[in-house]
Amino acid sequence: MIGGTLKKVQWTITFALAHCVSSARNYSSVHILENAFSNGFLFRQLFDSISYTHTYILADKLSKECVIIDPVLEQADRDVTLINQLGLTLKYVINTHVHADHITGTGKIKTMVNNVQSIISKESGAQADIHVTHGDTIDFGDQQLEVRATPGHTDGCVTYVNQGEGMAFTGDTLLIRGCGRTDFQQGDSHKLFQSVRKEIFSLPDHFRVYPAHDYHGFSHSTVGEEKLYNPRLGEQISEEKFVEIMNNLKLSLPKKIDVAVPANMKCGLQDGVPIEP
Numbered sequence: 001m002i003g004g005t006l007k008k009v010q011w012t013i014t015f016a017l018a019h020c021v022s023s024a025r026n027y028s029s030v031h032i033l034e035n036a037f038s039n040g041f042l043f044r045q046l047f048d049s050i051s052y053t054h055t056y057i058l059a060d061k062l063s064k065e066c067v068i069i070d071p072v073l074e075q076a077d078r079d080v081t082l083i084n085q086l087g088l089t090l091k092y093v094i095n096t097h098v099h100a101d102h103i104t105g106t107g108k109i110k111t112m113v114n115n116v117q118s119i120i121s122k123e124s125g126a127q128a129d130i131h132v133t134h135g136d137t138i139d140f141g142d143q144q145l146e147v148r149a150t151p152g153h154t155d156g157c158v159t160y161v162n163q164g165e166g167m168a169f170t171g172d173t174l175l176i177r178g179c180g181r182t183d184f185q186q187g188d189s190h191k192l193f194q195s196v197r198k199e200i201f202s203l204p205d206h207f208r209v210y211p212a213h214d215y216h217g218f219s220h221s222t223v224g225e226e227k228l229y230n231p232r233l234g235e236q237i238s239e240e241k242f243v244e245i246m247n248n249l250k251l252s253l254p255k256k257i258d259v260a261v262p263a264n265m266k267c268g269l270q271d272g273v274p275i276e277p
């Protein structure tokens with residue numbers, strides 16, 4: 001009887017201690033959590049459930065100027081309708097890289113919206129109205145995106161950083177708990193590792209990470225979270241280990257790669273006409 005009571009007391013103490021430790025861990029993890037956006041900023045995250053692509057609309061509320069990042073051809077009507085409904089003026093259609101799995105909505109959106117300009121990196125070799133390189137900035141109203149070259153998934157991959165709002169649009173360079181593959185286009189695991197470590201993990205821990213794809217139901221992450229928990233690129237992983245992981249992914253090729261890459265080299269336009277899905 002006394003033994004039984006003692007066991008109960010022991011168990012209660014063990015449980016209480018475990019609870020304290022896990023609360024302490026949660027408390028010390030607060031630094032990886034994101035801050036609120038500023039009042040003048042409007043943000044929408046959209047999803048294409050066929051290609052698992054995230055598309056983003058960012059706007060300056062005062063001027064009503066907005067940009068769209070990584071639109072998908074089949075969702076161009078949805079995206080333009082939303083932009084119109086929100087009373088925004090689309091200034092730039094921006095791509096993080098030449099996508100291999102879907103055709104960009106850039107070309108179609110250009111035929112639907114007056115005076116909109118397309119943007120992609122110079123290094124991508126793709127057609128666009130404006131070519132950006134590392135260190136450039138893209139302005140819309142009071143908002144700004146900084147261009148960071150993050151090659152590795154492709155040579156022309158860039159990450160767009162909104163320093164003011166604490167956001168990084170990482171394309172396929174850094175995915176949530178993963179990263180873009182490096183086995184086609186100009187894929188290079190060493191380059192990707194260095195890009196993530198130098199250009200993304202150097203951002204403050206609370207910066208939000210918004211990837212071009214998510215295959216596991218996540219919307220976004222933070223730099224601090226990925227440094228801690230990314231199984232391929234987390235801070236505990238060496239470059240050699242990363243290369244080994246990437247060499248053993250054994251992924252099948254994207255089904256649309258043969259049509260998507262040539263179409264996206266032209267930003268989804270052929271002789272001024274959107275390429276058909």
Ligand SMILES: N[C@@H](CCC(=O)N[C@@H](CSS)C(=O)NCC(=O)O)C(=O)O
Nearest residue numbers: 100101172178179180181253254255256
């Ligand atoms: N099954 C999909 C293609 C999936 C895929 O290869 N995704 C790419 C990003 S699109 S280029 C990738 O880098 N994935 C990394 C990973 O770990 O999954 C299709 O057929 O389209």
Ligand SMILES: [Fe+2]
Nearest residue numbers: 098099100172
């Ligand atoms: Fe990609």
